[in-house]
Amino acid sequence: MNPRVILITGANGCIGQAIARSFLQESAENQIWLGIHSRLEQAEKLAKESPDHCRVISLDVTKPDSWKAAVAEILALHKRLDVLVNNAGHHEDALLAIMPLDSWQRILALNLDGVFHGCQAVLPAMIGQRHGRIINIASLSALLAPAGQTNYAAAKAGVLALTQSLAKEVARIGITVNAVCPGYVDSATPAMEEAQRKRALERIPMRRFGQPCEVAAAVRFLACGEAGYITGSTLKIDGGIF
């Protein structure tokens, strides 16, 4: 496989880390950029492990100018950008009746606007290359819409709709746009109490949480050449929930 230039947002979290490691395993020549706004420590550790192939780049996904600067820096060095993984995300759960407006806006800005800004920032380069892979990390919440997650579920459902619509726009230019919906993933939900975890396990047919590497494997597949005819799709990684 030809070495590729890959930008992963939210690369300090366990899923972002797993995705980065997966691409490093795919080819030692891949160039991975870890887009980080705050909480740098894990991303910096990974970058230190593979200094020639993994770099941390400052990126606030909610700010178009931040995207512009990050993409310009990547293109200045590599002259191309093959894969964008929109992984940055966060949730602030509350019942809608008492949800602060700024919580609604913050979650929409990070989880949905961030994907919009990211796609807009990378598309000129991908159109010029006539090739590109965009993988948006949504959530099972987009499909199940659980109580207490109106902001997060709406944002992630928006990501799925954006994915499908954009996929149609750029399909004939050789750019694919897909989404993955992780369900319960180990260590992505560290705040979960034991009782909550037990209830969650009862809902999962496989009776176990997913591993970050299992989400990463799906992302890597959607980014690979063999997945070139897959676009606008949503891949659930949830142990069979539904």
Place this chain on the structure above:
Amino acid sequence: MSNPELNLQIKRLMVENLMLQITAEEIADDIPMFGPGGLGLDSVDALQLVVALDKNYGLKISDAEAAKGILQNVNTIAAAIEQKAQAAG
């Protein structure tokens, strides 16, 4: 003043980037890009053309209004490229 060489370059760029099923020589200088009786390009073609013009000539088309004026036909694209070159020179 029309520049036949530049016009031909633009036509080749269009054929290559938009994967048109005609040759560059078959594209008239004044044939409309969009709409009936024209080349039948659509908004995705326009997007590709904007990126290709930026990449090849540094011509930045930053809004829809500018695009409407510049992307009318090969002559208008050539005029925008020449205007940019003169402004830079």
